[in-house]
Amino acid sequence: MKGTRPGSRPIGVFDSGMGGLTVFRELISRLPGEDIIYLGDTARVPYGTRTPETVIRYSFQNSSFLVKKGIKALVVACNTASAVAIDDLKSRLSVPVIGVIEPGARAAARMSAGGKVGIIGTEATINSGSYQRTMREIMPDADIVSKPCPLFVPLVEEGWTSGKITLSVIREYLNTMKRRKVDTLVLGCTHYPLLKEAISEYMGDDTVLIDSAVEVAKEVRKQLRASGLLREGKKKGKYAFFVTDSVDKFRVIGGMFLGRPISNIEHVDIA
Amino acid sequence: MKGTRPGSRPIGVFDSGMGGLTVFRELISRLPGEDIIYLGDTARVPYGTRTPETVIRYSFQNSSFLVKKGIKALVVACNTASAVAIDDLKSRLSVPVIGVIEPGARAAARMSAGGKVGIIGTEATINSGSYQRTMREIMPDADIVSKPCPLFVPLVEEGWTSGKITLSVIREYLNTMKRRKVDTLVLGCTHYPLLKEAISEYMGDDTVLIDSAVEVAKEVRKQLRASGLLREGKKKGKYAFFVTDSVDKFRVIGGMFLGRPISNIEHVDIA
Numbered sequence: 180m181k182g183t184r185p186g187s188r189p190i191g192v193f194d195s196g197m198g199g200l201t202v203f204r205e206l207i208s209r210l211p212g213e214d215i216i217y218l219g220d221t222a223r224v225p226y227g228t229r230t231p232e233t234v235i236r237y238s239f240q241n242s243s244f245l246v247k248k249g250i251k252a253l254v255v256a257c258n259t260a261s262a263v264a265i266d267d268l269k270s271r272l273s274v275p276v277i278g279v280i281e282p283g284a285r286a287a288a289r290m291s292a293g294g295k296v297g298i299i300g301t302e303a304t305i306n307s308g309s310y311q312r313t314m315r316e317i318m319p320d321a322d323i324v325s326k327p328c329p330l331f332v333p334l335v336e337e338g339w340t341s342g343k344i345t346l347s348v349i350r351e352y353l354n355t356m357k358r359r360k361v362d363t364l365v366l367g368c369t370h371y372p373l374l375k376e377a378i379s380e381y382m383g384d385d386t387v388l389i390d391s392a393v394e395v396a397k398e399v400r401k402q403l404r405a406s407g408l409l410r411e412g413k414k415k416g417k418y419a420f421f422v423t424d425s426v427d428k429f430r431v432i433g434g435m436f437l438g439r440p441i442s443n444i445e446h447v448d449i450a
Numbered sequence: 451m452k453g454t455r456p457g458s459r460p461i462g463v464f465d466s467g468m469g470g471l472t473v474f475r476e477l478i479s480r481l482p483g484e485d486i487i488y489l490g491d492t493a494r495v496p497y498g499t500r501t502p503e504t505v506i507r508y509s510f511q512n513s514s515f516l517v518k519k520g521i522k523a524l525v526v527a528c529n530t531a532s533a534v535a536i537d538d539l540k541s542r543l544s545v546p547v548i549g550v551i552e553p554g555a556r557a558a559a560r561m562s563a564g565g566k567v568g569i570i571g572t573e574a575t576i577n578s579g580s581y582q583r584t585m586r587e588i589m590p591d592a593d594i595v596s597k598p599c600p601l602f603v604p605l606v607e608e609g610w611t612s613g614k615i616t617l618s619v620i621r622e623y624l625n626t627m628k629r630r631k632v633d634t635l636v637l638g639c640t641h642y643p644l645l646k647e648a649i650s651e652y653m654g655d656d657t658v659l660i661d662s663a664v665e666v667a668k669e670v671r672k673q674l675r676a677s678g679l680l681r682e683g684k685k686k687g688k689y690a691f692f693v694t695d696s697v698d699k700f701r702v703i704g705g706m707f708l709g710r711p712i713s714n715i716e717h718v719d720i721a
Contacts, residue, residue, distance in 0.1 A: 222504050223494060228607075230696040233493050333604040336499075344618045351615060425501040450721045 186408045189214035189419075190399065191245030191274075192254040193238075196224035197429060198332075198369030199256030200436035202279065205396035206254070207418070210403070212410040214417045216248055219433070220449065222423035225332060226259040227301025227368070234303060238264035240449050242272055244421070250274060251408050254399060258368045258391070259301050262309035275402055282394035283365050284313040290387045291363040294318065297356040297386075298325040300367030301332070310367055324359055328352045328368075335370040336432075341377050349374070349381045357382060365389045373436075420444040457679045460485035460690075461670065462516030462545075463525040464509075467495035468700060469603075469640030470527030471707040473550065476667035477525070478689070481674070483681040485688045487519055490704070491720065493694035496603060497530040498572025498639070505574060509535035511720050513543060515692070521545060522679050525670060529639050529662070530572050533580035546673055553665035554636050555584040561658045562634040565589065568627040568657075569596040571638030572603070581638055595630055599623045599639075606641040607703075612648050620645070620652045628653060636660045644707075691715040 190210070192203055196219050203217050218241055220226075226234050238260045242253060252275045255261045255268065261278030269276045287296050296318070298310045305327040314321050330348050339345050356364065364386050366372055372390045379388060403409040410416070422429045426444045433441050461481070463474055467490050474488050489512055491497075497505050509531045513524060523546045526532045526539065532549030540547045558567050567589075569581045576598040585592050601619050610616050627635065635657050637643055643661045650659060674680040681687070693700045697715045704712050 222500065224499075228495075229493060230699070233695050329608055330601070330604050333601050337600055344615065344622060347615045347618065424504050428501070 185251055186410050188249050188251040189216050190252050190254060191216050191218070191248065191250035192256050193218040193220065193241040193245060193260070194256040194369060195219075195226040195237075195259065196221045197433045197436050200433055201369050201372050201390075202254065202256035202392045202395050204437055205392045206399060207416065209396040209400055210409070210416070212412055212414060212416055214410075215419075216245060216250065217418070217420045218245055218447075218449075219420070219422045219429060221425070221429060225301070226257055227303045227329070227332065229303060231263040231303070231307065234260055235264045235267055238268060239271075242268055244447070244449055246272060246274065252277065252399065252403060254395065255279065256369060256395070259303045262300070262304040262307040275406070277395065277399050277402060279369075279391040279395050280309050280313050280367075282398040283367060283389055283391035284310060284317055286389050286391075286394040287314065287363045287365050288318040288321070290389065291318070291321070293362045294320055295322045295359065295361045295363070296324070297353075297361035297364040298323065298367050299328050299331075299352070299364065299371065302327040302329055304367055310365060322359075324356050324361055326352055326356065331374060332368065332370045335373045340373050345374070345377050346381060349378055353378070353381060361386060363387045363389060366391065418443060421447045423447060423449050456522055457681050459520050459522035460487050461523050461525060462487050462489070462519065462521035463527050464489040464491065464512040464516060464531070465527040465640060466490075466497040466508075466530065467492045468704045468707050471704055472640050472643050472661075473525065473527035473663045473666050475708055476663045477670060478687065480667040480671055481680070481687070483683055483685060483687055486690075487516060487521065488689070488691045489516055489718075489720075490691070490693045490700060492696070492700060496572070497528055498574045498600070498603065500574060502534040502574070502578065505531055506535045506538055509539060510542075513539055515718070515720055517543060517545065523548065523670065523674060525666065526550065527640060527666070530574045533571070533575040533578040546677070548666065548670050548673060550640075550662040550666050551580050551584050551638075553669040554638065554660055554662035555581060555588055557660050557662075557665045558585065558634045558636050559589040559592070561660065562589070562592070564633045565591055566593045566630065566632045566634070567595070568624075568632035568635040569594065569638050570599050570602075570623070570635065570642065573598040573600055575638055581636065595627050595632055597623055597627065602645060603639065603641045606644045611644050616645070616648050617652060620648055624649070624652060632657060634658045634660060637662065689714060692718045694718060694720050
């Protein structure tokens with residue numbers, strides 16, 4: 180998939196696992212002409228409970244793999260990796276690096292009517308303070324409530340995206356947000372959009388939910404266009420997937436995330 | 451901690467993370483004179499959702515680390531690693547290898563009045579069929595019901611070991627077991643003993659819960675004694691802990707699992 184002109188090279192996307200396919204889905208919908216290489220580090224998922232040092236190390240290993248494939252831009256689809264590793268990646272890689280935090284925070288600032296913004300994510304994402312810091316830079320007077328929701332990922336992976344248990348867990352995590360009447364809630368983890376309906380049911384219609392995946396795809400498009408690297412035209416892009424654990428599991432569960440069958444998946448060892 | 455006589459060498463224990471400390475706790479209570487080296491692969495936890503190939507690879511890496519430390523016996527505290535890697539480990543390592551499956555299954559056979567045995571564990575443990583196979587060898591006419599309970603580990607790690615949500619999840623996973631009136635239930639994951647009270651509340655007094663940790667410690671004692679390697683006497687054993695992710699997190703959360711403070715923890719890279 181290495182092209183000769185810079186614009187014809189593929190976009191690289193990495194995630195700790197399959198959740199990043201929600202970002203991949205938006206990328207192919209908004210940039211249909213681009214070739215994309217997706218790397219899911221399924222053997223070392225989840226990143227959200229690990230220390231920053233470990234997440235940074237894994238992020239560099241993933242990035243090197245993709246850079247060696249000749250990518251023209253790197254999308255860090257994983258919120259945790261974006262939260263703790265994005266500055267290091269930006270300063271040390273020679274390709275443009277786009278994470279999910281900034282686009283998500285900018286969308287929240289744009290959508291928030293009263294400046295009361297909630298942010299939810301994994302422990303590592305929330306504890307890094309990265310979303311909170313970015314929000315405050317964009318919207319200094321924002322009233323920010325943040326909360327790690329570690330059970331949301333296993334709930335989604337169990338397929339329990341609705342029902343009594345899921346609603347109880349949502350109530351347990353989000354009752355402070357609801358009491359403080361946040362008007363905008365950033366879903367700061369790639370798995371959370373699959374709980375959108377249930378979260379919306381609990382929070383009510385007055386709370387806007389921000390799905391970072393959509394915002395990231397818009398940002399990638401903007402940056403590629405600005406640097407003359409956007410690939411347009413009628414030719415549809417080609418996709419390749421690499422995973423560090425089971426190809427079969429990725430095909431089945433990944434298909435759920437993507438909402439369509441996945442092919443061209445290869446196993447790769449990254450360490 | 452390398453001793454000169456074989457019996458004075460330490461016992462090695464590995465687990466995918468901190469759950470194995472429930473096994474460690476029983477070991478120090480039943481073998482107080484033994485030195486023990488514990489390795490928690492916290493950077494790659496959990497094993498329960500990974501493929502057998504990956505779990506086997508990780509298990510060998512962990513074992514080599516401990517064998518190089520001069521251990522006299524290896525305890526595989528992780529149910530998932532025991533379920534998929536124990537035969538390979540036994541045939542390729544030169545020290546005795548004790549997993550958690552056989553002792554747990556034997557205890558279930560001993561305790562079961564009517565031969566109706568339930569087995570719960572991670573996806574990888576249950577899908578491997580290892581507990582089921584071992585149960586059937588020991589108790590050919592057993593009526594076995596098995597069920598993966600992937601949300602139990604995150605519930606324990608969130609500290610939600612009781613309460614409405616936990617009881618709802620238990621009901622969701624165990625209603626078939628209850629309906630089929632299992633008389634003995636094997637807690638086939640090191641985290642599950644922390645849910646013992648809640649599970650017992652749901653299942654009722656007629657179901658005996660088997661905590662493999664206790665059984666493993668008895669088995670280790672038996673094997674060491676039989677081979678003349680048991681270290682007795684008044685001198686208390688020394689303990690060393692190695693983790694592949696954060697030392698601080700292990701100190702705090704590990705202390706919860708162990709029920710007492712942990713010191714002498716070192717970070718190590720295993721790959």
